Amino acid sequence: MEKPTNIPRLGYRALPVVLFEGKQYFADLRLNEFRPVQGLLESIPFDSEEGKVMCRNTGMVTCKSCGMSFLISMAYEEEPLRCMRCFNLLKPLSSE
Numbered sequence: 169m170e171k172p173t174n175i176p177r178l179g180y181r182a183l184p185v186v187l188f189e190g191k192q193y194f195a196d197l198r199l200n201e202f203r204p205v206q207g208l209l210e211s212i213p214f215d216s217e218e219g220k221v222m223c224r225n226t227g228m229v230t231c232k233s234c235g236m237s238f239l240i241s242m243a244y245e246e247e248p249l250r251c252m253r254c255f256n257l258l259k260p261l262s263s264e
């Protein structure tokens with residue numbers, strides 16, 4: 169995957185940017201939604217149909233127990249991962 173070289177900042181914090189179908193999106197881990205870098209008024213919740221597809225494609229997982237979201241490198245897809253807030257086991261992406 170191509171790494172974004174120019175990560176835009178939204179005021180007081182920087183959001184991770186993911187690439188999906190050639191378009192860049194901010195991954196807002198606090199609001200649990202994607203927002204296109206171009207056109208910030210649009211938002212795609214992680215738990216919407218489109219959001220679920222995007223999560224799978226970009227390595228975003230949400231803890232089923234406490235709702236915290238993580239952006240996980242594809243390199244760790246096969247490894248058991250735990251939520252850093254509640255230590256609940258995060259389901260590997262490949263098993264969904």
Ligand SMILES: [Zn+2]
Nearest residue numbers: 231234251254
């Ligand atoms: Zn958790």
